[in-house]
Amino acid sequence: MKQESMTATEWMAFEDETQLATYRKWPIPLVKASGAMVEDVDGNQYLDLYGGHCVAFLGHNHPEVVKAIKTQADDLLFYSNAVYAPVRARASARVARLSPEGMNTVFFVNSGAEANEVALKVARKATGRASVVAVEGDFHGRTMGSLSTTWAKKYRDGYEKAFGPVTFAPFADAEAAARVIRDARPSAVIIEPIQSMGGMRTADRAYFEALRAACDDVGAMLIFDEVQTGVGRTGSFSYAQTIGVIPDMITMAKSLGGGVPVSALILKDDVAATVGYGEQGTTFGGGMLAMAAVDAALRVVEEEKLSERALKVWDALVEGCEQRGLRYQGAGCLMGIDFDQPVAPIIVELRKHHILTGGSANPNIMRLMPPAVVTREQVDQFFTALDAVMSTLEEVSA
Ligand SMILES: Cc1ncc(COP(=O)(O)O)c(C=O)c1O
Incomplete structure (x- = not known):
């Protein structure tokens, strides 16, 4: 098969053929990134609040x-x-x-x-x-x-x-x-x-x-x-x-x-x-x-005064958490949000809204490790998506 015409699913299967099966990867084969955004083979863009596994503090591809x-x-x-x-x-x-x-x-x-x-x-x-x-x-x-x-x-x-x-x-x-x-x-x-x-x-x-x-x-x-x-x-x-x-x-x-x-x-x-x-x-x-x-x-x-910007990102995240009565911990561009319920389905649903977040050893705590260049609008986008996800999950469980 010509690689130029391969779909996301085909790329994932191709990688699995030879990679040691030790990761449960997210189903998104990435090809590009810039700032707080990453892009998959089909051109879908994601807001990366997982921060490239806590690596992209400067944003991706600075x-x-x-x-x-x-x-x-x-x-x-x-x-x-x-x-x-x-x-x-x-x-x-x-x-x-x-x-x-x-x-x-x-x-x-x-x-x-x-x-x-x-x-x-x-x-x-x-x-x-x-x-x-x-x-x-x-x-x-x-x-x-x-x-x-x-x-x-x-x-x-x-x-x-x-x-x-x-x-x-x-x-x-x-x-x-x-x-x-x-x-x-x-x-x-x-x-x-x-x-x-x-x-x-x-x-x-x-x-x-x-x-x-x-x-x-x-x-x-x-x-x-x-x-x-x-x-x-x-x-x-x-x-x-x-x-x-x-x-x-x-x-x-x-x-x-x-x-x-x-x-x-x-x-x-x-x-x-x-x-x-x-x-x-x-x-x-x-x-x-x-x-x-x-x-x-x-x-x-x-x-770019990224340490100061990290504190601003924290403040914006804190505001969103407090408006929703969510408990949080951490500092700067490292936040854990406690949902009092397992976060795994929330993370999956957020990904459908094109937002990447992570779990932790505590099944109820979501981890955010965002780049310091995340904007106020992007934080708002996260919380808007989160509200939608939470109401969908409540409807499903009702
Ligand atoms: C706090 C901490 N220490 C050490 C490591 C190990 O780093 P590496 O995966 O680069 O070996 C990690 C990786 O996630 C980490 O989070």
Whole structure:
């Protein structure tokens, strides 16, 4: 069959023939995107409040990122950390400048899970201890180390022996978490400071202060997994800066390259000093294409004041939720909406209205991870569609 004339259904079947069957994909084969909109093979446009899996904070295909990677591809597509490269120097300096004070060292890798792996390894070597405290409800990735600190059993089942002892502390309970840390005396405490898959759960500042104090007491490193919260989504470059509690290491991925795969571990200066030559390494991490993307993406975040815009998107979403009596949680361009009923059918119906949203580990909580460039009109469009969906679902169940 000629590919030019294939339908959406045919494209999906073609992909399924050779792809590992591990995803339940939405039935929309995408070919294009711009800003908050994505387009499928049939030319249908969707408002993407799922934000390209939390990657498209700048909006999809930001022209500055696209221009930067095109130029970089012409000049030098790739060379590893065997060499210096001005584009890496620029990207690294930008990340360090935006990061909390005293966190001036950056290590680029390729994915969120990999950045977390490196953080856990650094803590293990620096402290000479193997155990880790993670937090109930956290998600840190699918590689063995990151996976062992991920809470949901469905991800860990079958791989439990992967890593040194991991103890889970409660989320948002300062006293109980501090007790777990003091008992375990771990190498590190890793936490997703807004639990995204957990439904965008937040904790108050006192909780993070208690983690910081307990880590200091027992000589453990505090790691913030800011794979989702980083790059300005909550109003500051890192959530650490939003809440004013500074960890020893921060990991970022998702939006960092404006859509190009890249992640970073950001280290406090004294932690960075514990890492010797040859102890960490990666072929592709810090490659030129990714570095050009990071440099351009972070320039856009600053120039277009996307952190401030993220807070405006939040305000618009809050208004819509409050008008409808819906409970919500999160911060900036990360919102969980609690519907008091399963959200799966609502998500499917919204897709029929050409709006993409996501679920979470809590079946009643819908996750929104919108680009910061979402407009007021697009937020209104979401709520208008939601009203229509809710009344249809009520009619069906009546
Ligand atoms: C908070 C958090 N940490 C880590 C990861 C893993 O990132 P990656 O899929 O890039 O390995 C994710 C992915 O969704 C995440 O949300």
